[in-house]
Amino acid sequence: MTASPSLPRAEFHAAAERFGTPLYVYDAAELDAALARVRAAFGEARVFYALKANPNLTLIARLRAAGVGFECVSAGEIARAEHVGAEGGSILVNGPAKSREEYEAGARLGATFIVDREEEARLLPPGSRALVRVNPALSVSTHDHLATGAAGSKFGVTPEQAPGVLRALREAGHTALGLHVHIGSAIRLATDFGAAFARLAGLRAHTGELEVLDVGGGWGLGADLPGIAREAREAAGAFGAEVWVEPGRYLVARAGTLLTRVVGTKRTGRNFLLTDAGMTELLRPMLYGAVHPLTPLWDGGAEETWDVAGPACESGDLLARDVTLPLPHPGDLLAVGDAGAYGAAMSGTYLTRPRPAEALWEGGEWRLIRRRETPQEVWAAEV
Ligand code: LLP
DSSP states (O other), X not given: OOOOOSSOHHHHHHHHHHHOSSEEEEEHHHHHHHHHXXXXXXXXXXXXXXXXXOOOHHHHHHHHHTTOEEXXXXXXXXXXXXXXXXXXXXXXXXXXXXXXXHHHHXXXXXXXXXXXXXXXXXXXXXXXXXXXXXXXXXXXXXXXGGOTTSTTOSSSBOTTTHHHHHHHHHHTTOEEEEEEOOOOSSBOOHHHHHHHXXXXXXXXXXXXXXXXXXXXXXXXXXXXXXXXXXXXXXXHHHHTOEEEEOOSHHHHTTTEEEEEEEEEEEESSSEEEEESOOTTTOXXXXXXXOOOOEEEOSOOOSEEEEEEEOSSSOTTOEEEEEEEEEOOOTTOEEEEOXXXXXXXXXXXXXXXXXXXXXXXXXXXXXXXXXXXXXXXXXXXXXX
């Protein structure tokens, strides 16, 4: 599968020359366009970016400047949100097993907590604002690892338990704003979302009116945003509630590209195209079988079918399988598309591979927004 990245080829070459590879690059215009699409579809809804998708400070500062809040799932993420000037009113603290540190940081900022189990009514700092996460126990069309709203997932309380948890929060002196649902990630069908939201709306008789219905994120690239928004408004209407949303991937994926250089090729019954990036830079193909569009940035020889493999000593270290690409030469540049979400964010230092650099294309120029780590930084905390 190939697709054209949004920037001219020459600019990708310039970035790779200047900053080295593997390199994550982002197109600011596409970041802005994604937010505009969300706002066009969801109108008045409040937007909390799930910053796990890409927590780079430059990117989240841009979103902050555009009036976007943050959904945070760790003390580290709360600290990032605070670092770019987010106030409590624009921070959600979420997670199935929050630490004391996370409760304290959220309380200090006046954040809203997303409660994942009834016991949290006793664990929340006094006078907290809270939403109750409901697991609608529906099967949705995505990878098993990404189906958080499926029966048996660890997230949220059952629909039957939710009204009681709202009551428990109020009895403990907290402000229970409403309900929260997030059914999974990389979901395209508005009907999947509609079924989940309707499950929550069905609780109206037991909850009474609510201030907020937070419908989470999970929108796959190419998802029917207007359709999802319609379903959200309809469900929120049942409660007289306003809609909150928590997109992660949708806001950043398209804007990001992983640039990797071809190291060489080899033929052992299968054709391998070896690259200087692999599972340590982009884990999604290995972890979820994710398919990222590949664009060869070289003038091609004859096309062949390749497995694109990284440098790690693991046989699962593949960026793609069975893709058709022209014969490359060592040093040629390959663009791995739709890599702005959960790419750099999930890169790791396994094999003492320093995490890649990141650069932003904005106003007709490249700007480094994260320099490449050094091996010394990878082991710096060891004693
Ligand atoms: N809200 C909640 C409560 C979430 O758990 C998540 C993602 C989001 C919002 C944002 O979901 P998004 O709009 O990005 O789909 N590492 C995986 C994705 C894991 C998502 C976890 N939760 C991947 O690479 O596909």
